[in-house]
Amino acid sequence: MADRWPPAYDSETLQKQINRLRVQKGFSETFYCQSDLPFFCQGDIIQFATDFPFIDADGEISLIPNPDNLWLFAGNTCDFSKKTGDYKYTHICPVEKVPENTDEELQNAFYSYSTYKRFYLPVWQRTDPGRGYFIDFTQMCSVERDGLSRHAKLQARMSRNSWFLFHSCLVRYLARDDGRHDPG
Numbered sequence: 001m002a003d004r005w006p007p008a009y010d011s012e013t014l015q016k017q018i019n020r021l022r023v024q025k026g027f028s029e030t031f032y033c034q035s036d037l038p039f040f041c042q043g044d045i046i047q048f049a050t051d052f053p054f055i056d057a058d059g060e061i062s063l064i065p066n067p068d069n070l071w072l073f074a075g076n077t078c079d080f081s082k083k084t085g086d087y088k089y090t091h092i093c094p095v096e097k098v099p100e101n102t103d104e105e106l107q108n109a110f111y112s113y114s115t116y117k118r119f120y121l122p123v124w125q126r127t128d129p130g131r132g133y134f135i136d137f138t139q140m141c142s143v144e145r146d147g148l149s150r151h152a153k154l155q156a157r158m159s160r161n162s163w164f165l166f167h168s169c170l171v172r173y174l175a176r177d178d179g180r181h182d183p184g
Contacts, residue, residue: 009175014168018113021165032124033159040148043158043166044073045095045124045133048151052094053141070095070155072121072135073148074170089142095121098131110134116176119169124156137173 021027040046048071051063075090098110098120110120110132121133158166 009171011172011176014172014175018165018168018172021161021168022113024161027161028122030159031122031162032156035157039077040073040152040154041077041157041163042073042075043163044154045121045156046071046073046092046148046152047155048092048143048148048153052139054139064094066094068095068097070133071152072119074135074140075145088145090145090148091140092143092148093135093137093140095133095135097133100131102131107131113165113169116173119166137170 035041047069049069051066053061053063056062071092072095073090074093078087098107102110106115109115110118113120117137118134119137121135123130123132
């Protein structure tokens with residue numbers, strides 16, 4: 001087996017940054033902010049009435065229901081702040097509720113942002129009694145930018161520190177070592 005290239009980012013430094021951001025005083029209370037920007041920003045939670053499309057094991061297009069129609073805008077902010085030009089598509093991830101029966105270990109991993117493939121989102125509506133939400137980075141999908149701008153509605157916008165946390169977790173996911181040389 002050929003040697004794999006080393007990771008492009010130092011995972012230890014990313015993890016320290018993630019830990020530093022999540023333990024800041026008042027972090028969860030300021031996870032979201034108000035903003036009047038006329039376009040979507042990376043990390044925005046949007047309502048977009050569609051199910052999650054994917055290519056199944058038979059090579060067919062399938063759909064997973066997205067009953068709340070909630071998505072996280074994972075594309076770059078510049079995808080919306082610039083004219084369309086060559087940028088016809090952008091990326092979104094379906095937002096899922098953390099199930100009530102989630103075991104304590106996974107729940108703690110969500111709250112500490114130590115899951116590599118998932119990103120935890122606290123509730124943004126004070127009337128929501130749930131445990132929060134999450135996205136799965138492996139479920140990122142492409143969407144036509146113009147359709148999204150016409151049919152999606154902003155639900156919540158991350159604060160700057162929350163966006164730093166999201167971005168750090170996204171980079172950690174994309175740049176992680178695959179673990180093939182880990183012992184055991």
